[in-house]
Amino acid sequence: MKKVNVGIIGAGRIGQLHADNMLRSNVINLKAIADIHIDHLKGTHFEQQISLISTDPKEILEDPSIDAVFICSSTDTHVHFIKAAAKAGKHIFCEKPISFNIEETREALKAVQEAGVKLQVGFNRRFDQHFRKVYETVREGTVGNPHIIKITSRDPQPPHEEYIKRSGGMFMDMTIHDFDMIRYLSGKEVVEVSVKAANLVDPIFEKYNDVDTAITTLTFEDGSLGVIDNSRQAMYGYDQRIEVFGDLGVAFAENERYTNVQIATKDSILLDHPKFFFLDRYKAAFMSEIQEFANAIIENKAVSCSGEDGYKAELIALAAKVSVKEKRSVSLSELEKEDVRV
Amino acid sequence: MKKVNVGIIGAGRIGQLHADNMLRSNVINLKAIADIHIDHLKGTHFEQQISLISTDPKEILEDPSIDAVFICSSTDTHVHFIKAAAKAGKHIFCEKPISFNIEETREALKAVQEAGVKLQVGFNRRFDQHFRKVYETVREGTVGNPHIIKITSRDPQPPHEEYIKRSGGMFMDMTIHDFDMIRYLSGKEVVEVSVKAANLVDPIFEKYNDVDTAITTLTFEDGSLGVIDNSRQAMYGYDQRIEVFGDLGVAFAENERYTNVQIATKDSILLDHPKFFFLDRYKAAFMSEIQEFANAIIENKAVSCSGEDGYKAELIALAAKVSVKEKRSVSLSELEKEDVRV
Amino acid sequence: MKKVNVGIIGAGRIGQLHADNMLRSNVINLKAIADIHIDHLKGTHFEQQISLISTDPKEILEDPSIDAVFICSSTDTHVHFIKAAAKAGKHIFCEKPISFNIEETREALKAVQEAGVKLQVGFNRRFDQHFRKVYETVREGTVGNPHIIKITSRDPQPPHEEYIKRSGGMFMDMTIHDFDMIRYLSGKEVVEVSVKAANLVDPIFEKYNDVDTAITTLTFEDGSLGVIDNSRQAMYGYDQRIEVFGDLGVAFAENERYTNVQIATKDSILLDHPKFFFLDRYKAAFMSEIQEFANAIIENKAVSCSGEDGYKAELIALAAKVSVKEKRSVSLSELEKEDVRV
Amino acid sequence: MKKVNVGIIGAGRIGQLHADNMLRSNVINLKAIADIHIDHLKGTHFEQQISLISTDPKEILEDPSIDAVFICSSTDTHVHFIKAAAKAGKHIFCEKPISFNIEETREALKAVQEAGVKLQVGFNRRFDQHFRKVYETVREGTVGNPHIIKITSRDPQPPHEEYIKRSGGMFMDMTIHDFDMIRYLSGKEVVEVSVKAANLVDPIFEKYNDVDTAITTLTFEDGSLGVIDNSRQAMYGYDQRIEVFGDLGVAFAENERYTNVQIATKDSILLDHPKFFFLDRYKAAFMSEIQEFANAIIENKAVSCSGEDGYKAELIALAAKVSVKEKRSVSLSELEKEDVRV
Known part of the structure; x- marks a missing residue:
């Protein structure tokens, strides 16, 4: 081969x-x-x-x-x-x-x-086995037409100050993965973004005009809805859950734990923690994304996550930043007319 | 006695x-x-x-x-x-x-x-054992200060037209329970409401100027956030989940299923359905709410859900309706200055 | 009525x-x-x-x-x-x-x-919603012909000495419920019983010539198998699980927890405990068993748990006691020929 | 390095x-x-x-x-x-x-x-992350002294006739993994074996004087108990669960599913299947076992699964075969005195 x-x-x-x-x-x-x-x-x-x-x-x-x-x-x-x-x-x-x-x-x-x-953008989560299964379930029509797509995406701990400084802000650095995921799952384009954000985890974010906690509501072209909740710090581990609710049903992906072990004593009934580090959580996905990229080249077929996908996610992230700044809902169509440094 | x-x-x-x-x-x-x-x-x-x-x-x-x-x-x-x-x-x-x-x-x-x-308002969900456990967990400080409170509240099927007509709309009829629950769980007052709503389940709602699907974002007095997603129709049953995410951790309440049975065959690994009907789902809660009310009278102590609580939930529901109508975030303080028929 | x-x-x-x-x-x-x-x-x-x-x-x-x-x-x-x-x-x-x-x-x-x-014997577990669901699943043929039926039945704590003294021993007092359940689930008669038992929880049981821990293997008339594991003390609560494994699949009933709440922090991911006390665990079953008894009388139909069922369970319990005493497998047919005080 | x-x-x-x-x-x-x-x-x-x-x-x-x-x-x-x-x-x-x-x-x-x-025997399951976690939990004393160890070990489908013919029989080929696991988890030696076995899956096993379904009860040196249930065919996938119940609590390892996705519709609430093929289920374990072996050589330390471990598991498998043949409990001490071709 x-x-x-x-x-x-x-x-x-x-x-x-x-x-x-x-x-x-x-x-x-x-x-x-x-x-x-x-x-x-x-x-x-x-x-x-x-x-x-x-x-x-x-x-x-x-x-x-x-x-x-x-x-x-x-x-x-x-x-x-x-x-x-x-x-x-x-x-x-x-x-x-x-x-x-x-x-x-x-x-x-x-x-x-x-x-x-060919250009593939590194949205590794598209290649995660759990999320891929939800994607396929949606494509097969099992849950019907998506009405509400929910993403919980919380980092286990905030990045270092040096990272924050050059990250482009939470939406461009972290939520951008969720923006891509919500487009991927829905198969629809986002037309409007509305964010409520806060600085609750660490004042360091405020110093760089950034936020650390947010609820982002997205309106799709057909009027259906998406919602993402983000935090820069979930003490119990990296929290990565998705849910697609449609007119026929719902598909969830739960967190991936270190093990499937349950320990029960007088004091507690314990499950194992969700994987803490993104490189552990998405270990298989990082491998799959380069394999699919190579196969797209070898078989000369479309990549699974295109430059267009990268552009669209950035545009949504930009809209989210404007929404926070101007405290209003922002249409993506507004932004495509102008040139804004994010 | x-x-x-x-x-x-x-x-x-x-x-x-x-x-x-x-x-x-x-x-x-x-x-x-x-x-x-x-x-x-x-x-x-x-x-x-x-x-x-x-x-x-x-x-x-x-x-x-x-x-x-x-x-x-x-x-x-x-x-x-x-x-x-x-x-x-x-x-x-x-x-x-x-x-x-x-x-x-x-x-x-x-x-x-x-x-x-004494006046107690019939927000039965405050008396549900699962939600009460989350409430107590929050009160004990286990999850720290709440940053994000999430409620998923989806009815199994839409009400009849006659009911819809006189329901006061989805926010006043259905989401009002969630508005009360989010106040109850947080122990904080809501100051702003922002809704994205849609008519996706049945055109009958539109006929009565109502919606059937919504994402409602709430801002609490301390800047922390709440989000509620509603639908008038979840084909898999009554979907009633809550989650309180704070700076120390998270507490969830999952749906209550008919039984804890799992059935695995070549074709499928099946769990039992969530309870379908609200009278089944909240059967014990309906009993508890009247017991607690009677005990409040007998022992002359405060009721668990006061008239003030009823009023506040209505105010949030009203703000939600204005938010949908005027496509903007609505402060509760605006509404307390005027008298509006909801 | x-x-x-x-x-x-x-x-x-x-x-x-x-x-x-x-x-x-x-x-x-x-x-x-x-x-x-x-x-x-x-x-x-x-x-x-x-x-x-x-x-x-x-x-x-x-x-x-x-x-x-x-x-x-x-x-x-x-x-x-x-x-x-x-x-x-x-x-x-x-x-x-x-x-x-x-x-x-x-x-x-x-x-x-x-x-x-009419005579109904008080095997309340037949009326438990979870076990009844497994029973119905087996009857409908979903898991095929049962090959292995497993019951885990562990008390939360040992009874008092006075109770132990007159209990008839663990098999006649506690495991007898499991013997009935395994007959109920399988729809087959037990022909042989083989027990390995031990005194591990408390020496008090030994004092009364009783055991507190046991693995009981049962052979059904068609050669298929059942196994029950018992302990007089499960520190985490009353442990009541059943599993029917057949040639087409398996049906499990998991323990019933106090609530469906999960609490996740840096230190632990906690579920709620299984219900501790049998009157809590089988609360609904105790109500159902008397309702079904009354309905059997009113409608003049067969009771759900007959005197014959009570007799058969006792016979198996007796065989279990003989198996422990004589350290061998015991056929039920041996016992029906003689009259033994258990 | x-x-x-x-x-x-x-x-x-x-x-x-x-x-x-x-x-x-x-x-x-x-x-x-x-x-x-x-x-x-x-x-x-x-x-x-x-x-x-x-x-x-x-x-x-x-x-x-x-x-x-x-x-x-x-x-x-x-x-x-x-x-x-x-x-x-x-x-x-x-x-x-x-x-x-x-x-x-x-x-x-x-x-x-x-x-x-150095000699390491290929009991790959010792290196499985879930089972290793249970092992460590037991070693740390969290569940106390083990009273009952349970293993469910069911193959997804029977092997081919050619394989059966030369397999050494179910106990030497398949259950031997469970015999090793139960020794590994308990940290105790098995002294007696008692089996009830059957031919329920396929008559092909009988042709080679083999069985396809069994309940094996093991007595440890301190009187505590183990039980293994095996089947050559679980239609829902490879069923590999372990449970260590001790005087302080219990630790379980549940099956590993393909994904953590749940799909809920009107008709069904579906989980993903347990992994079907042992090379998928134990993929990481197969890697870990050779890594640990190499490290034992490099650092000149003891291997994680010794020749002695291999010998002991074989001895138990032999006892199991004798137990089936002679329909009685078999002490391991009997077998060490004689030389029997298994």
Whole structure:
């Protein structure tokens, strides 16, 4: 079987995660990884198993044997590398969000389209087995036409200040996954966003003009509704639940626990905790997303999460930010007419 | 032990339910029931077991041996009977809502206050064992300060047209229970209401200027948030779940199923359905609410759900209706300045 | 609707439980209660609501208006009262076990048969909603032919020494319920019993030549199997689970918890405890069993748990005792040939 | 980090499974695989990634660079290869059972002991996350001293006739895993075995003097009890549950389902099925067992499942077979005195 030759730009946490998965993949050949900082890779298994470790991304972009580029660098460099990779005729996997600027995202997508390469955006949750099962249940019509889609998405603990500062804010950094998921599950476009947000977890968010708790209500094109509740801190673990309620029924995905063990004593009846860390919770999903991307290239079919999907999720995140700022419901159509830095 | 002597005004479904519970109560003596229509009681066990069945409520109000009156008649008569009962010095249990008119509700409460009698409003869910356990967990501080309170409240099937016509609309008829529950659980006052609603279940609701599906976001006085999702039709049964998420943890109450049986075959792994009918689901709660009311009288202590609570829930329901109509967030403080027929 | 007039012989815990349920029943008239000791009933609601409270059971047996007698006295008096009630032409409800002596039980059943009255034995668990659902699932053929039936039956705490002394031993007192349940669920007769038992909970059981922990394996007439595990002490609550595994699938009944609440914090994910006390756990079942008994009389149909069922369960309990004593598998056919005091 | 150099003898299903896991392991170098039949490996990724694929196991045994040998060939060759590998000074991982003959197993263990090499037996379930959690809970004392250990272990479907013929019978092939698990969980030795078995699933088992359904009761050295129920066919999937009940509480491990999704409609409330195939169910456990084995070599510490463990499980399986044949309880001490071909 043919394997896809891949180079990774960005050797941080997520870049290394993808690299490890690629080394275990039967459809991907990890040939190169590039980052400004590569010292931390020295003496690791990456050095032994990857032919090229470089400080210059060009070495990847100019290598004719490389089929696809994974962009895992900081968000502010995504658009630049997407354009460069598209120009070099490479297929592209880009971490979310594509950018913090809708207009720049649009330009990046345009470059991809012109180059005729594939672009997959890193919304890993689409590849989670539980959520995929709900998605398929909805597609099969089992729950009928969705009336209300609910997502509970709460991080186990707030990120560090450095991260918060450059995160683009909760909606662009965290809820963007939920915006993508709600579009994915519904199969409908969001037309309006209304947010009630608060700063309840840590004042550090306020310092950066950010929030840490929110209820976001979404109106779909057919009048049906979605609602997302977010918190930056759930003490009991990473809380990731979805529910699609339609005119024929409902499908839920519950949290994934470490084990299915129950312990009962005089004092307590205990279940195991939900997985705490997103890399544990979505471990299989991170593997599946690169496998599906590689297969889309090998079989020349559509990717499971397109640049268009990335753009739409950003647009909803932008609307959410405007909704918080201006304390009103925001139509997506308003935003597409203007160019706003998110 | 002393028993409370009770008369019921209104012999419809809910009046009969209370009557049956009173006949099994060890703290209540059901002495009389009055309604314009009493023919349907003939030949029933009520005729055998209740001394007085009358078409004239005055017979109850003027009977000096009666300690308390249950007002189970149609909503448009509640205020009249509250005033009359208060004047007669009877303690009062009134079904929800007190009225469809905030000003009239205030007047009724004033009459009660002046008479120095007790008034309990029929928010039966406060007495449900599952919800009470969540309430107690919150009070004990186990989940910390509530940040997000979520209620899923979906009826199994829409009411009849005749009912819809006089229901006061979904918010005043159905969501009002959730408005009370969210106040009860949080121990905080709601200051703002924002609704996205739709007509997705049946066009009959639209005919009466009503909705059948809604996401209601509530802002509490301390900036924390609540969200309620409603539908008039959940095909799988009566869906009644609550969740209080705080800075230390979360408490959920799941639906109550008919049985704890699981059946696994080649084709399916089946659980039993959630209870379908509200009288089944809240069977124990309906009993508890009248027991607690009687005990409040016997021990001369505060009722578990006061007239003030009834008024506040109506005010939120009114705000929800305005929010839908004017497509905006509505402050409760706006409404307290004016007198609007809901 | 006709009501069944009932007299209760025995005013201990279980007699009073039945009395309370009868006072709330729409098909039973509780007319009398008799016991050697009746002082504890003075000043209670029983005195107000029951016409006759007597120290002489004859007053019940000789009252022509009484249709049925509930025998709730100590086990050693059951056979005597069954014979007397049968002779008096009364229908009989008798608590389990009928007696500790198989031959005497047979004689009692003979008297009942000759008198042509109905006899129901108090195996309350047959009337539990969860177990009834499993029973119906098996009857409908959903799980196919039962291959393995499993019962977990563990008491929350050991009884007092006085009780142990006269209990007839764990198999005759506690496991007898499981023996009946396994016959009920399977619809097959047990032919062989093999027990491994131990004294692990409290040495007090050993003092009375009794055990407190056991695994009992049962062989049914068609070669299929049953297994019951018992303990006299489950610290987490009354553990009552059943499972029927057949060639098409499996049906389980899980424990009934106080509430469906889950509480999640940093330290623990907690469920509520299983109900601790058998009167709570089987509250509804105790009501159902007397209702079904009364309906069997009113509609002149077979009772749901016959004298034959009581006899068979005793026979299995006896076989279990022999199995422990003689450390071998015991055929029920062996025992029917002899007369053994259990 | 040092890696363990490994050669595999036996390239069937389980040999290939281990090979694939080794190729993804960071502590194992898979250097060679040998089998009489190697044609099926041609053109596979094994050919590309394993240096030596041979029909001669000697090539592995005589290769001085190889640290450890995995014996994945048919059971009748295990003892031969264990002795040869021990003589060659290789550490050994051997699939279960070591042999069908207790005496030969003892000889193999003697050879291992004399050679001073490590031997791990392939009881993969010890490495399952859920069962490991129960094990740890028991070790921490949370449930107190185990009184009753229960294992439900039902295969999703019977094996093929060819497999049955050479399986050693249900107890030696299938229940042997449960015998090991019950020793592992209890930390106690089994002293007596009592089985009730039946042929209910398929007459094919009877043809080979085998059974397909069984309840096995085990008595531990301290008088506490264990019980295992087995079936060769559970239509709803692979049923693998364990429960340790002690004087302080109970710990359960429930089945692992494909997903945590629940689907509720008018007709049914559905959960996902338990995983059907043992390679899916124990996927992570198969990886963990080879990792722990390699780490035991690297860090020169005891293996997690020793030859002694393999021997003890075989002895219990043998006792179970005798129990079925002779219809009686069998003491393990009886068997250690004689040499019986199982």
